[in-house]
Amino acid sequence: MTRTIPLLHPLDDRGRLPRPLADETSRLPKDVRDAADALAAASAKPVLSSAADIARYCHPHYLRAEPMAFGSATFYFRAFTGREPRPEMPREAWSDPALTREQRRELDGQYTVAESLWSQGRLRIQAAPVLHRAAPLWQAWKEAEALLRETFEAFRHSPDGMWRAQLLRLTEAEQSALEAARAWDTVAEELSLLAAEQRRAATEGHELELTTVAAELGLDASGWVIHWPDDYSPRPYSWEHQTPVVRALTTEIEQQRKRLKEVARLAGDSHTI
Structure with missing residues (x-):
């Protein structure tokens, strides 16, 4: 059975129920007062736009966005550890007919930045153990390289009768240097691949340098020789x-x-080298 609620005052021009005076409200039956209060509360709520709210599609770490010049925006997030799943704009957002083109563009920008920040945390996690392993290998390589050069320079001061002994020391230094170089290149390739993966996921300005990660761990990697990943692949x-x-x-x-061969040739000692 349909029930009508008597109103003491007509609705205003916005369709809202004016708040009755206290003495008028007290004279209403309780069920009528409750219904009137509910109607007033509902009519006081802001009218939502027809466009869908994008909040349900935002990343869980998303905090807010601040508009900038030329239609761009700065997005703010809670810190990413890198252990979260890779941020990816929900597929439903692309097919939601209630979303406007501008809202999809905003979501796309939000997730692009989120992935960049996530990739930095990811690199920190993945690179930390490799950087710790790389530090002594770099030191070993630099020591082996220095020994090789010192051994070669010693020829300048070695008597003619000591060249063969010095050659033996040189070949031993060469072997040690080659082993140290191979060990370094192996770990450098690992770091190169991790850095390249982060660069692919990051937008411009969000690339994280390995030297920065190393410094956060108390390591000085400023002189480390790390090439692009392609340099470690076999050449055609x-x-x-x-x-x-x-x-x-x-x-x-x-x-x-x-x-050394040139010196030996000039000295007429073809059997030295």
């Missing part, structure tokens, strides 16, 4: 694949031997 039509530091070291060894 190359008979012998050499990684970057190994390749540079091999070139230096060849130059040293070429110099």
Whole structure:
């Protein structure tokens, strides 16, 4: 059975029920007062726009957005650890007919920034153990490189009768340097791949340098030689694949031997080298 509620005052021009005076309200029956209060509360709520609210599609870490010039915006998020799933705009948002083009663009920008920030946390997690492992390998390589150069320079001060002994020390230094270079290039390739993955996920200005991550761990990686990932891959039509530091070291060894052979030739000692 339909029931009508008597109103003491007509609705205003916005369709809202004016708040009755206290003495008028007290004279109404309780069920009528309750219904009137509910109607007043409902009519006081702001009218929602016809466009869908995008809040349900926002990333859980999303806090707010502040508009900037030229239609861009700055997005703010709770800190990402990198252990969260990769941020990805929900598929439903792309097909939701209630969303406007501007709202989809805003969501797309939000998730692009979210992925960039997430990738920084991800790199910190993945690179930390590799950086700790790399530090002593870099030190070992630099010591082996220094020993090789010192051994070669010693030829300048070695008597003619000591050249063969010095050559033995040189070949031993070469072998140690090559082993250290290979070990370094192996760990450097791991770091290179991790950095490249972060760069692919990050937008411009959100790239995180390995030197920054290392510094956060108390490591100085400013002098470390780390090339792009492609430099660690075999080259087409190359008979012998050499990684970057190994390749540079091999070139230096060849130059040293070429110099020694030239000296031996000039001295008429073809059996020295």
